[in-house]
Amino acid sequence: MRDKYELVDSIRSIPDYPKPGIIFRDITTLLGDPRAFRCAVDELVQPYVGMKIDKIAGIEARGFIIGGAIAHQLSAGFIPIRKKGKLPDKTVSMTYSLEYGEDEMEMHVDAIKPGEKVILVDDLIATGGTAEGAVKLLRQIGAELVSACFIIDLKDLPGRKKLEDMGVEVRSLVQFEGH
Ligand SMILES: O=P(O)(O)OC[C@H]1O[C@H](OP(=O)(O)OP(=O)(O)O)[C@H](O)[C@@H]1O
Numbered sequence: 760m761r762d763k764y765e766l767v768d769s770i771r772s773i774p775d776y777p778k779p780g781i782i783f784r785d786i787t788t789l790l791g792d793p794r795a796f797r798c799a800v801d802e803l804v805q806p807y808v809g810m811k812i813d814k815i816a817g818i819e820a821r822g823f824i825i826g827g828a829i830a831h832q833l834s835a836g837f838i839p840i841r842k843k844g845k846l847p848d849k850t851v852s853m854t855y856s857l858e859y860g861e862d863e864m865e866m867h868v869d870a871i872k873p874g875e876k877v878i879l880v881d882d883l884i885a886t887g888g889t890a891e892g893a894v895k896l897l898r899q900i901g902a903e904l905v906s907a908c909f910i911i912d913l914k915d916l917p918g919r920k921k922l923e924d925m926g927v928e929v930r931s932l933v934q935f936e937g938h
């Protein structure tokens with residue numbers, strides 16, 4: 760990977776998916792490109808090296824792919840934040856809205872010990888509704904949220920500001936204009 764332009768070029772944009780007016784930023788092409796995938800994970804990990812991060816919390820489904828790779832690189836544990844009804848033990852849950860709908864997410868109540876240092880990971884932040892719900896859940900069970908990171912930030916949407924207003928540091932690799 761020579762520079763971040765190659766990372767941008769590895770992301771496929773699909774107009775009017777899943778609804779008219781949305782440009783879907785598809786990371787399957789990035790994931791399928793060995794150099795782009797490695798570059799994205801390495802760039803996301805770099806600021807956290809040496810910070811003794813306990814857990815990476817990844818948001819279903821695309822946050823699992825990126826978050827798992829980051830957790831491995833940082834020798835941290837991995838916590839899945841899942842869509843409703845998928846986790847088998849006692850959970851905490853939160854309803855949230857996103858760019859094209861509404862959903863409910865859950866975590867196991869014992870996924871994190873109070874005070875553990877956690878980074879939230881997803882592929883993309885748009886309205887920030889999903890990440891906001893995840894931050895609330897993580898704090899509810901006592902996590903110390905160190906940062907949130909994304910490959911993509913849709914910068915005309917309020918996601919980044921929403922998290923920063925909650926006192927969360929936000930990092931992203933690629934910024935796109937528009938929806
Ligand atoms: O900032 P927001 O407006 O909340 O949108 C961002 C969320 O939308 C996408 O997930 P989606 O709900 O489509 O689920 P998927 O990963 O299972 O496809 C994306 O992976 C983020 O999780």
Ligand SMILES: Nc1ncnc2[nH]cnc12
Pocket residue numbers: 781782783784785857858859883885886913938
């Ligand atoms: N425009 C978009 N592309 C891909 N995933 C998204 N999640 C929310 N908005 C999105």
